[in-house]
Amino acid sequence: MSEQIFTYAAPALKFGRGAAAEIGYDVRGWGAKRVLLVTDAGVAAAGHPDTVAESLRGHGLEVVIFDRARVEPTDVSLEEAVAFARAEGPFDAVVAVGGGSAIDTAKAVALLVTNPGELMDYVNAPVGKARAPEQPVLPLVAVPTTTGTGSESTTICVMDVLALKVKTGISHAALRPKLAVVDPTFSATQPAGVVAAAGMDILCHALESYTARWYGDFAAKSPEQRVPYCGSNPIADLWSERALGLLATAFRAAVRRDLEGADAAEAADQMALAATFAGLGFGNAGVHIPHANAYPIAGRVRDFRPADYPDDEPMVPHGMAVSLTAPEAFRFTFDAAPERHLRAARLLDPAAEGNGPEVLPAVLARLMQDIGIPNGLAEVGYGEGDVDNLVDGALQQQRLLATAPKDVTGEDLAGIIRSSLSHW
Structure with a gap:
């Protein structure tokens, strides 16, 4: 059942x-x-x-x-x-x-x-x-x-x-x-690099929860078996869609700092609201492949030091780590729910053209370029020889991978990670 x-x-x-x-x-x-x-x-x-x-x-x-x-x-x-x-x-x-x-x-x-x-x-x-x-x-x-x-x-x-x-x-x-x-006044002073990395976390929260396995596609559970991440559902979808719409108008401006006065305050408020909406969505629907990949990407960093973060030791900020395999992850999941991937792409970029699996990855890659996210895993220090180790780390995140809209094997993850060494 x-x-x-x-x-x-x-x-x-x-x-x-x-x-x-x-x-x-x-x-x-x-x-x-x-x-x-x-x-x-x-x-x-x-x-x-x-x-x-x-x-x-x-x-x-x-x-x-x-x-x-x-x-x-x-x-x-x-x-x-x-x-x-x-x-x-x-x-x-x-x-x-x-x-x-x-x-x-x-x-x-x-x-x-x-x-x-x-x-x-x-x-x-x-x-x-x-x-x-x-x-x-x-x-x-x-x-x-x-x-x-x-x-x-x-x-x-x-x-x-x-x-x-x-x-x-x-x-x-x-x-x-x-x-x-x-309180948006607390986040309005974030450095641009933090806005970019943390903002990609908002974006991936919304995208992953929106494209997660539909709750009705899981096997029936008894009350004590149900977990907080229950899959995409009508209520979580509303929060995710609203977050994506806010990011479409506020994200680039918040990173570039090309607004002043009331306009800058409004962009900061919209980013805080987008983060809140996305949290209310994914906190119930769940996240999947990009987050599962992000854990070993961040945990096995060697010497990468991002702009606007403490430089006393290497790190890949969480939101950046999530984003680095997101374009390829959504290319992989496209066929599980094409209409959702395309709607998400057009919420982020109403001018996005096409109806195939490349639409959402292309929207994401353009955004990442615009806000200064590294061009794939190679720019944060990983290479072909790291693929197997990153796959091993991602496979330990079965709680997250179970929420993906289609089954994910180690071979699938290897393909996603290998293709994410560079995006453009």
């Missing part, structure tokens, strides 16, 4: 300029008295956590700050944050201020300060034990300062496992934040 039911869940949402200054009011309403604020050094230097801490303290809450969240978290960095929280606790709530890295760090903390065991007990199989939480996690407020990750809406905590050189995560409905506070 095929599945007849899809599920939808989302955090409470507060959106708008100045929303971050109201967080103290919201958290006090939960009965909290002592709060852990999680951020990273770069965001702390920008002053955004101070705004949130001031609001919390202004409503009578005690605030302890952890400002050592790592950009692109690792198992080691998450364990450090958890150890800090256990030593400084107890806490009644966690507030994350930052990009997906800070929010994912806070998710790990919220889980492990109330549940037994260690980090790897909860990491997705086959890397970890995929243990389910036994106790309620601490309530979490997620305040994104980048437009892209969608972590403020999702049930996922992503990390690099250093010893295995693989990117994986924890996935459970309990990790979804209780409240997402999206």
